[in-house]
Amino acid sequence: xxxxxxxxxxxxxxxxASTAPAQQSSLNIYSARHYASDEALYQxxxxxxxxxxxxxxxxxxxxxxxxxxxxSASPADIILLVDASRLWKGEIEGLFLPxxxxxxxxxxxxxxxxxxxxxxxxxxxxxxTRARVIVYDKTKVKREDVDTYEELGDPKNxxxxxxxxxxxxxxxxxxxxxxxxxxxxxxxxxxxxxVDNMARAPxxxxxxxxxxxxxxxxxxxVTNSYYLARLMRSDKAEDKAVIERIGVVFPNQSSWGTHINxxxxxxxxxxxxxxxxVKFLEYLASPSAQExxxxxxxxxxxxxxxxxxNPALQAMAGGDFKRETIPISIVGMNQVKVQQMLDRVGFK
Ligand code: FE
Numbered sequence: 181x182x183x184x185x186x187x188x189x190x191x192x193x194x195x196x197a198s199t200a201p202a203q204q205s206s207l208n209i210y211s212a213r214h215y216a217s218d219e220a221l222y223q224x225x226x227x228x229x230x231x232x233x234x235x236x237x238x239x240x241x242x243x244x245x246x247x248x249x250x251x252s253a254s255p256a257d258i259i260l261l262v263d264a265s266r267l268w269k270g271e272i273e274g275l276f277l278p279x280x281x282x283x284x285x286x287x288x289x290x291x292x293x294x295x296x297x298x299x300x301x302x303x304x305x306x307x308x309t310r311a312r313v314i315v316y317d318k319t320k321v322k323r324e325d326v327d328t329y330e331e332l333g334d335p336k337n338x339x340x341x342x343x344x345x346x347x348x349x350x351x352x353x354x355x356x357x358x359x360x361x362x363x364x365x366x367x368x369x370x371x372x373x374x375v376d377n378m379a380r381a382p383x384x385x386x387x388x389x390x391x392x393x394x395x396x397x398x399x400x401x402v403t404n405s406y407y408l409a410r411l412m413r414s415d416k417a418e419d420k421a422v423i424e425r426i427g428v429v430f431p432n433q434s435s436w437g438t439h440i441n442x443x444x445x446x447x448x449x450x451x452x453x454x455x456x457x458v459k460f461l462e463y464l465a466s467p468s469a470q471e472x473x474x475x476x477x478x479x480x481x482x483x484x485x486x487x488x489x490n491p492a493l494q495a496m497a498g499g500d501f502k503r504e505t506i507p508i509s510i511v512g513m514n515q516v517k518v519q520q521m522l523d524r525v526g527f528k
Contacts, residue, residue, distance in 0.1 A: 206232040207456055210247070211260040212240045213443060217476025224472075225463050231456050240266040240349065247275045247448065256448035257457045263349040264442050265356065267294065267304040268512020276303040276446040279458055287465035287483045291507045292442055306442030306508060307464045308479035311405040311501070312354045313438065314429040315390055321399040327429045329358055329439070332400065333373025340399030341377040342389045346527035347519065350386070350404060350441060355522070356514035357439045360506055364517065372525040382528050387411070394422040404441070409478035409492040430501040437502040441511075443479065 211218075214237060222233040238246065240261045247254055247270070259276065261267050270276055271294055278301035290296070292306035316326045325336055332341055344351065359367040379398040389401035390408060408428060411419045430438045445464060447457045463469055470481040475490050488494075521527075 205230055205456075206234060207257045207453060207460055208255045209233055209235045209258040209260060209460075210243045210256045210448070211235055211237055212243055212262045212266075213260050213477070215477045217472070221464075221469055221472050221476070224468070225460060229456075229459060229463070231459070244270055244273065244275065248273065250450075252450050254448060254450045257451040257453050258445060258460055259448050260443070260445045261304075262443040263353060264306070264444070264508045265349050265353045265512045265515050267442070267444050267446065268509055268515070270446060271303040272512075275449055277449050277451065277454070278303050279305075279447055279461065281458055281462055283462040284465055287470070287485075289482065289484070291505055292444075292482050293508075294446075295507065295509045304444050304446040305461060305465070306444040306482050307470070308443045308474045308477070309440045309482060309503070310443070310479050311430060311438045311440050311497075311503070312350065313403060313405050313408065313496075314400060314431050315393050315403055315408065315426045316400045316429065317393050317396065317398070318425060318427045320396075321427075323427055323429060326400045327431060327433070328435065329354070329431050330362075330370060332402070333370040333377060335373070335376070337377045337400060339377065339379055341374055342379050342392045342398035342401040343374070343382055344385055344389060344402075345382045346371070346522045351402075352515050352518055353441050353511040354402070354439045355518045356511035357504060357506060359514045359518060359521075360510050361436050364521070367518075368521045368525060371521055371527055375525050375527050390426065391422055394425045405493070405496065406478040408496060409490070412492040412496065413478070428496055430497055432504075433502050436506075437504040440480075440503050440508075442482070442508055443477075 226232055240263055243259060247256060259270065278297055280299060280301040284305055288305050294302040294304040296302050314326050325331060331337060358370065362370060386403035386407045390403050390411065392398050393401045412423055432438060445461055451457050464473060465483060467486050470483045470486040474481040474488060478490060478492060480488060
């Protein structure tokens, strides 16, 4: 009922967008993207449309909490988050407006958007993708022993695994996807296997895991691809030494493909500027923005029409790689289940 009502509003506003100029000339964006390179993107949008951008920076959880606290008084028009399970959370907490847009539907594959409602409107859209990859110590570990996610929980890798907290959104999303592929029972056994294989209790971020592998503290670790690309593109001698020592695997190339997560966006539920907000999301899906959006943070564009010219990504993936194709909204739906399994097996 509520959804239908909201959709009606968005349809009307969209219709107006094509005939009348935007009534307000600025947008408030709450962003969890903290990449200096995005600044040029916003400037370009303002130059083409005359719509100014004001940005509030916070992390995913902080933005969702703020939206909830502000309620209907929220000045937010656009929400940019960096994880599918957080986007899903925003949706089920009723913080976004459903949007139906031909441009967004054409540019963004259906499995990288929120679940469409009866009218085909989605509440959030992925704009770039990152792969959750495996890195290993080339001096101690054989590539064929760590080329699937399943092997991270295999007894042959006892005492070797380093990984950030299981409750971090990047891991919740990966584990939610694996649960979809393996079924809940096997997924829990796999999580238990990883706990048994840990070289140390989970701590730090993804870059810390990569560095711990290079330092010999662990044999194998899990990281988002862009952290690795950052090190690969670095001129610092110590970063070069890290890259020298580690191998990279895009897991599950002969089964369901490597898990990918998204950075994405949504229109805030209480926007007073819907036409401009939709225009901004459509701009993020345009070829020039896609190129910039992805390259700036070493990610892959979602649009198939955009070619990526990023040497670190090409080198890392050996050209291209097989991606997981399950609807990304599933990782959100599996989140509670995953957290319960983590508690049961003692995965901190
Ligand atoms: Fe990150």
